Amino acid sequence: MAVSKRIVLRFPQRLVDRPIVYRLVKDFDLEFNILKASVTPDEEGLMVVELSGKQQDYDKGIKYLTTNGVKIQSLSQDVIRNEDRCTDCGACVTICPTHAFEVDPVSREVKFRNEKCVACGLCITACPPRAMEVHF
Ligand code: SF4
Ligand code: SF4
Numbered sequence: 001m002a003v004s005k006r007i008v009l010r011f012p013q014r015l016v017d018r019p020i021v022y023r024l025v026k027d028f029d030l031e032f033n034i035l036k037a038s039v040t041p042d043e044e045g046l047m048v049v050e051l052s053g054k055q056q057d058y059d060k061g062i063k064y065l066t067t068n069g070v071k072i073q074s075l076s077q078d079v080i081r082n083e084d085r086c087t088d089c090g091a092c093v094t095i096c097p098t099h100a101f102e103v104d105p106v107s108r109e110v111k112f113r114n115e116k117c118v119a120c121g122l123c124i125t126a127c128p129p130r131a132m133e134v135h136f
C-alpha cells in the first residue's frame with residue numbers, strides 16, 4: 001500500500017549537515033518533497049516535508065530517522081493563541097522558524113498568522129504568559 005504524509009522533522013545541530021534526506025531517497029525508495037525548511041536560533045534544523053512511498057518503506061524510513069536522532073511530528077496537531085493571555089511581548093517573533101508572527105509597526109501588536117504555522121511547538125515554551133497552546 002502506498003502512503004503520503006506531511007510531517008515535521010527536527011534535526012539536532014549535529015545532524016544538520018548530514019545527508020539524511022539523500023539516504024531516505026536512495027536506501028528506502030521514498031519520494032521526499034520539502035515544503036519548508038529553516039534553522040532555529042539554537043541551530044536546530046526544521047523541515048516540513050511530504051514523504052511518499054510504500055507503507056513498509058515509509059515505516060523503515062521513519063525508523064531510520066528516529067534512530068538517528070531526528071524528531072518527527074505529525075502535522076495533524078494545531079497551535080492556537082489564547083488572545084486573552086497574549087501581552088504582545090514579542091518573545092515568539094524571532095523564535096518562530098516560519099515567521100508566523102508579525103509585529104505591527106505602528107501599534108506594536110504581535111499578530112499570529114496561523115496559516116504559516118507548522119506546529120513545531122517552539123513558541124509554546126518561549127511564550128512567558130503561556131498564550132500559545134497546542135491542540136491535538
Ligand atoms: S508552533 Fe509556534 S514557533 Fe512553531 S511554527 Fe507555529 S507559531 Fe511558529
Ligand atoms: S510570546 Fe506569547 S505573549 Fe509574547 S507576543 Fe508571543 S504570543 Fe504574545
